[in-house]
Amino acid sequence: MSHSSLPVLFNKQPILSTQNTLLGFHLSLDVVGQKTLDEAQWQDAIAELNIEVEKSGGFDNLTKGLRTFYSAPTETLKVSSLPNFSHDNLWIEVHSSVIENKTYLTNLKEILGQGIRLSIQDYQGSEKDKKLLSIAHTVKISSQAHSLDHIKVLTQALPNNTDVILTHVDNEELREKLLAAGFTQFEGHFFTEPVIAIQAKPLEGSRLALVKLLASLNNPDITFEEVVNLIKTDAVLSHKLLSAINHPSNDLPHFIDNLKEAVSFMxxxxxxxxxxxxxxxxxxDVPKELLATALIRAKFLEAVAVHTGHQVDSERFFMVGLFSTLNAFLKVPMVDIVDKLPITDEIKIALTQQKGSMGKAxxxxxxxxxxNTQFIMMGHEGxxxxxxxxxxxxxxxxANQTLSAL
Incomplete structure (x- = not known):
């Protein structure tokens, strides 16, 4: 199996608090499909992972220096095989079955000796789980695998100093139930799947104004002059745009203080x-991580366009990714939003039905x-x-680097 075709997927999930404040991330390294890797192939995969993350600004940029929970196949969980993480905010996530293997326990002791902490994955209250609690003071419980009543039973039996994170929280309705039950840390992209009333209110007020402004801005025939005039109507928007342009990361030769020069520059x-x-x-009333998700989707879809022979449409792929979160921003069905945007039927179908090349991406x-790694068994168009x-x-x-300029 060649270095570039290893079936290894590196993934990231946010962990948010009751106030939707970003607390940290879960990073996972998984083999996709029914394949296994030998030790040399795992070393290859982790070396490639380190190279790719460095190209993205390093692990500190990827995790914003926040708490990081790392899970990977048990045989890779040893100090010499860990990716280039800073140990300060690192937790290694393990299943309680590790206590049955002396080699893995030895590796964990070495990891603990580096100042890295442990978290119990998929905690179920078994005797093995309870033994592992002596060295791991954080547990993760799947909200998908257990009823709310059973989760309460599991957590009530935990020692007082145990940190509890609920995982697989993938919609806002579930998160609200867990929040009402007193839980405070949620792992998942629940904020991208908002609760929308059956009789959803029509777009109105500032949110209708936002969609109209987005519609005008993204009209393919809009001119520079029209964009400047649109921005001028919103003082806050003008100020934020100039602040973003003059951010140190842009390394400008001089300070730009007017919109016309900003337009010419950008x-x-x-x-x-x-x-x-x-x-x-x-x-x-939306978590900041929702904007990060919009940017990640946009950039990812742009990359898919380039990789799959749709480079000429990369801007449209990017727009689909960016706009795919508008239903979560506005708390209205996507179908109601796309009707107000000057976009093609192909983009509308991608946003509402996830069909076509952009929709598949x-x-x-x-x-x-x-x-969910099952979708990827056949890859995407090569x-x-x-x-x-x-x-x-x-x-x-x-996305993290871009948001730092806001």
Missing amino acids: GLKRLKFWVNMIMMSQVD LFIVRALEQG MNIMEISSSYMKASGW
């Missing part, structure tokens, strides 16, 4: 992206977010698993 495509992003960031990134994994990591790194 070019229409880049300007439209920044205005789209700033407008979406101004929506109230959107389906893949959403499955990645949910940690992209192998490592290419998909690498593109997702690069998109995550790019």
Whole structure:
């Protein structure tokens, strides 16, 4: 099996608090399909992972320096085989079955000796789980595998100093039930699947204004002058745009203090992206991680376009990724939003039904977010698993760097 075709997927899940504050991430390294790797192949895979993450700005950029829970096949969990993580905020996630293997226990002791902490994966309250609690003070419980009543029973029996994180929280309705039951840490992309009332309110007020502004901005026939005039109507938008342009990361030769110069400097495509992003960031009552998700999806879909022979449509792939979260931002069905946007039927179908080449790419990134590796068994139009994994990591790194300018 060649280095570039190893069936290894690197994935990332956010962990959020009761206030939707980002607490950290779960990073996982998984073999996709019914394949196994030998030790040399795992070393290859981890070496490639380190290279790809460095291209994305390093692990600190990928995880924003927050708590990081890393899970991988047990045979790779030894100090010499860990990716290039900083140990300060690192937890290694293990299943309680490790206590049955002396080699793995020895490896864990060495890991603990490096100042790295342990978390119990898929905690079920078994005798093996309870033994592992003596060295692991964080447990993860699957909200998918257990009823709420059973989760309560499991957590009530835990020692008082145990940190509990609920996993597989993939929609807002489930998160609200868990929140009402007193739980405080949730792993998953629940914020991309909002609760929308059956009789959803029509778009109105500031949110209707946002969609109208997005519609005008993304009209394919819009001119530089029209973009400038649109931005001028919103003082906050103008200020944020100039602040973003003058961010140190852009390394400008001089300070830009007016919109006309900003337009000339950025070019229409880049300007439209920044205005789209700033407008979406101004929506109230949504977690900041939702904007990061929008950017990751956009950049990932752009990479898919390049990898699969759709480079001429890369801008449209990017737009589908960016706009795919508008239903979560606005708390209205996607079908109601696309009707108000000047987009082609192909883009509308991609956003509402995940069909067509752009829709398939959107389906893949959403499955990645949910940690669902089954979808990828056949790859995507010739992209192998490592290419998909690498593109997702690069998109995550790019999104974090881009958001730092806001």
